[in-house]
Amino acid sequence: MSFTVPSAAKGSHEWRAGVKALGSPAWPLCNLAIMLFMAGPYRDLNELLKDLPDEIEMESVCYPSARALLSRYIDLLTPFESYKPEGPVDIHPGNVPPEVEDSEGNPLDPMEAARAWIKQKVLERELERINSLLCGPCQCILCCIGPEVDARQFFFEIPLSPAEVPLFDIPVRSTKQTRASSPEDEPPLRIHGTPFYLSQPAIYEWQKGWSMILTREARCPNLTQQGSCAIYGDRPLTCRRPQVFPFIVECRNDKNLTNLSFRDTILAVWDCPYVRTLKAEIIKYAHLCEADIIFRENKA
Numbered sequence: 001m002s003f004t005v006p007s008a009a010k011g012s013h014e015w016r017a018g019v020k021a022l023g024s025p026a027w028p029l030c031n032l033a034i035m036l037f038m039a040g041p042y043r044d045l046n047e048l049l050k051d052l053p054d055e056i057e058m059e060s061v062c063y064p065s066a067r068a069l070l071s072r073y074i075d076l077l078t079p080f081e082s083y084k085p086e087g088p089v090d091i092h093p094g095n096v097p098p099e100v101e102d103s104e105g106n107p108l109d110p111m112e113a114a115r116a117w118i119k120q121k122v123l124e125r126e127l128e129r130i131n132s133l134l135c136g137p138c139q140c141i142l143c144c145i146g147p148e149v150d151a152r153q154f155f156f157e158i159p160l161s162p163a164e165v166p167l168f169d170i171p172v173r174s175t176k177q178t179r180a181s182s183p184e185d186e187p188p189l190r191i192h193g194t195p196f197y198l199s200q201p202a203i204y205e206w207q208k209g210w211s212m213i214l215t216r217e218a219r220c221p222n223l224t225q226q227g228s229c230a231i232y233g234d235r236p237l238t239c240r241r242p243q244v245f246p247f248i249v250e251c252r253n254d255k256n257l258t259n260l261s262f263r264d265t266i267l268a269v270w271d272c273p274y275v276r277t278l279k280a281e282i283i284k285y286a287h288l289c290e291a292d293i294i295f296r297e298n299k300a
C-alpha cells in the first residue's frame with residue numbers, strides 16, 4: 001500500500017508549519033548558545049537567553065523568533081552549566097550526559113560527548129513535533145498496520161515500554177522462551193509450532209524488552225475503522241516518533257541505555273509520504289544540523 005500526500009494537505013496550517021520548522025532547525029541555534037555560554041560571562045543559560053536578540057541570521061537561515069525557538073530546548077542544554085567553573089557543583093542525575101564512543105570505540109572528550117548527547121535530545125524533540133505537524137494532514141495509516149501480503153517482511157514491530165503494554169487489547173506473550181529470544185532470531189521463535197510472525201498479532205516480551213508484532217495485513221487494535229488512533233493522547237512513545245529519526249548517538253543496548261556510539265546521522269524512512277514529498281527539505285535540515293542523511297525503506 002503506498003500513500004501519497006493529498007494536495008489539500010499542503011495548504012493546511014500544520015503542513016506549512018512543519019515545512020517551515022524543517023527549514024529553520026533548532027540545533028544550529030542551540031550550538032551557538034552553547035558556544036556563547038561557554039565563552040561569555042553567564043552564570044546560567046537563562047541569563048544568556050535574556051541577552052540574545054530576537055532575530056538571528058546564520059548559515060543563510062533567518063530566525064525571526066530565535067529566543068522563542070531556543071527556549072523550547074534550553075532545558076536540554078543545562079549539562080553545559082556544570083562545565084563552567086562557577087556552574088553548579090551538583091547536576092541532576094537525569095541530566096548527566098553518558099559516555100559516547102567514536103566509530104573506533106574510543107571515548108569522546110566529555111564535552112564533545114555531552115554535545116552529541118544533547119544534539120540527539122534536541123533533534124528527537126524537534127522531529128517529534130515536526131512529525132505531529134506533517135503526519136496528520138497526510139491521512140496515512142502506514143505506521144499502524146502490518147506489511148502487505150506480498151511484502152518482503154513478515155511483520156512490523158512497535159517497541160513498547162512495560163507501562164504501555166496495557167494500552168493494547170491483544171494477546172501478551174511473556175514466557176521463558178520469549179524472554180530468551182529476539183524477533184530477528186534464525187530460526188524464529190515458534191508459537192504452537194509455527195514462526196511467531198505467522199501467528200496472530202501479539203505483544204511479546206523479548207530479551208531486549210517489549211514490542212507489539214503486527215503480522216502481515218494486521219492492524220493495530222487501536223486503529224479505528226475511520227483510520228484514526230483511539231488512544232491518540234496516550235499513544236506510545238514509538239508512535240510519536242517521526243519517520244525522520246536522529247541517530248546522532250546510537251544506543252547499542254536499548255534496555256540499559258549503554259554503549260553509545262557517535263553516528264551524527266539522520267535516518268529518513270522512505271515509505272512515509274511526507275518524507276518522499278519533502279526529500280529536499282529533509283536533506284537541507286540534515287545539512288543545517290551538520291549531520292549525514294540516509295533514506296531507507298522500512299516496509300517493502
Ligand code: SF4
Nearest residue numbers: 144220222223229239
Ligand atoms: S497506538 Fe495508535 S498511533 Fe500507535 S500504532 Fe496503534 S493506532 Fe497507530
Ligand code: SF4
Nearest residue numbers: 135138140142143272
Ligand atoms: S509518520 Fe508517515 S508513514 Fe507514519 S502514518 Fe504518518 S505519514 Fe504515514
